[in-house]
Amino acid sequence: xAGVSQSPRYKVTKRGQDVALRCDPISGHVSLYWYRQALGQxxxxxxxxxxxxxxxxxxxxxxxxxxxxxxxxISTLTIQRTEQRDSAxxxxxxxxxxxxxxxxxxxxxxxxxxxx
Amino acid sequence: KNEVExxxxxxxxxxxxxxxxxxxxxxxxxxxxxxxxxxxGGIVSLFMxxxxxxxxGRLIATINIQEKHSSLxxxxxxxxxxxxxxxxxxxxxDMRFGAGTRLTVKP
Numbered sequence: 001x002a003g004v005s006q007s008p009r010y011k012v013t014k015r016g017q018d019v020a021l022r023c024d025p026i027s028g029h030v031s032l033y034w035y036r037q038a039l040g041q042x043x044x045x046x047x048x049x050x051x052x053x054x055x056x057x058x059x060x061x062x063x064x065x066x067x068x069x070x071x072x073x074i075s076t077l078t079i080q081r082t083e084q085r086d087s088a089x090x091x092x093x094x095x096x097x098x099x100x101x102x103x104x105x106x107x108x109x110x111x112x113x114x115x116x
Numbered sequence: 117k118n119e120v121e122x123x124x125x126x127x128x129x130x131x132x133x134x135x136x137x138x139x140x141x142x143x144x145x146x147x148x149x150x151x152x153x154x155x156x157g158g159i160v161s162l163f164m165x166x167x168x169x170x171x172x173g174r175l176i177a178t179i180n181i182q183e184k185h186s187s188l189x190x191x192x193x194x195x196x197x198x199x200x201x202x203x204x205x206x207x208x209x210d211m212r213f214g215a216g217t218r219l220t221v222k223p
Contacts, residue, residue: 035211041203041215042216043213056210057211058210059210106161
């Protein structure tokens, strides 16, 4: 596609359910970042990939959160046993350059997660 | 202390005024990004800097690597510039964000 695509755009789930959020980066982009943004707050880094390799998990809040990018393209962020505090806008960004180098970022529209 | 500090947090200006938003960071970086987030929530990357200065239309971004400081300037501000402006740095292979500056430009 022309831009970074995320799905679903909106997800409402009950506490305790698992959710999977998808990010489809711009074709050919090598690095992909996940971050989240609570209402009224700045973005918070979660994790990132260079190709299929997850480089840094330190931003993931706890072990209920995991991410993968098995073929170096589409990435999935999975939240297990969701809690109300997980409610936020989850966004991804991709870049044509390796993370840690000077590549421009392209952002998706985000997936808004609401946990009831 | 946040590794990326922005100032001011909120800024209100009259149409036509010159705007400056500042970003200071405390880590070594590979690049600094200025992002614009509109009320609808979408984020647009305005600039990516690793040194010097860049200009795009009425927007100018500068970075001083030695002082670990960047500024975003808007000349002849317009109400459509109203948005949250976020400074983000790529550092140590992750991304750190400032809290954002909410700009309101009044006609």
